[in-house]
Ligand SMILES: Nc1nc2c(ncn2[C@@H]2O[C@H](COP(=O)(O)OP(=O)(O)OP(=O)(O)O)[C@@H](O)[C@H]2O)c(=O)[nH]1
């Protein structure tokens with residue numbers, strides 16, 4: 001997975017706990033007597049807490065991938081699931097908090113040295129750090145959420161690629177599962193697949209990647225939800241061929257006329273070669289405008305579909321410029 005290196009993002013409370021615990025541990029067992037050692041003790045507690053907070057926040061920012069260098073496909077997907085602008089803003093607020101905490105500790109070191117009650121100044125500093133951490137609480141929660149979603153994104157490589165698309169519940173995941181080692185979730189209701197995922201198979205020593213996508217409805221782009229937009233990103237940016245699956249039995253819950261309209265719309269809007277497969281042949285024998293009939297349930301026609309897809313990939317020599 002391309003984003004697997006991003007660590008869990010801790011909550012504000014977890015970071016504060018850690019920082020204050022380390023701060024008191026730094027002092028545990030030390031003899032504090034006399035003004036000089038009292039100053040030192042409070043200074044060191046405050047610096048310990050500030051460093052832990054500031055370093056941890058800085059690391060969170062550093063470990064997030066830099067979105068400027070993502071391929072157009074990943075950029076769109078990240079934008080769909082996280083919102084690239086929101087992500088930038090959250091990361092910049094966390095960067096701000098990191099340097100602000102550092103600044104507070106510098107200011108309070110001076111104050112502690114001049115103060116009659118260093119303990120009180122140290123507590124003041126802790127209070128200000130806690131309130132800064134409170135102000136980025138939502139950012140940290142959001143980033144952890146984003147991190148969990150990013151980790152699930154498939155690792156799309158520069159390999160011959162088949163994007164499986166179609167209406168919800170037509171058997172896209174069933175197809176990907178039957179021809180690759182992937183085990184996507186398959187269920188008898190629409191919108192089972194929530195994001196893009198990937199499977200692979202090898203034929204004659206060549207590795208092929210098969211992208212399973214969330215079901216698409218035939219509706220204006222502006223009405224499409226997050227999951228659908230991930231499918232669109234794959235169609236828009238990947239140098240692939242499309243395997244469009246129809247369900248002429250309409251057991252999927254959608255009429256053929258709507259499924260066909262989507263098929264034509266995708267053909268028109270994306271410059272990718274397309275093979276059309278009619279699935280669930282075990283449930284019906286209706287002739288449809290598909291290139292291949294199959295049943296992922298019984299396996300009938302599936303090998304034939306794969307042969308045709310491979311042939312199509314082999315013939316796709318000239319890369320067309322993508323919009
Ligand atoms: N009878 C029959 N059922 C099938 C066939 N292929 C898939 N199904 C069933 O159709 C339902 C939907 O299958 P999925 O593979 O989850 O469909 P999907 O297109 O990935 O659905 P979304 O992820 O929701 O878009 C499941 O109950 C499958 O068992 C088939 O060839 N014949």
Ligand SMILES: [Mg+2]
Pocket residue numbers: 172173174184185186192193212213214215
């Ligand atoms: Mg699915």
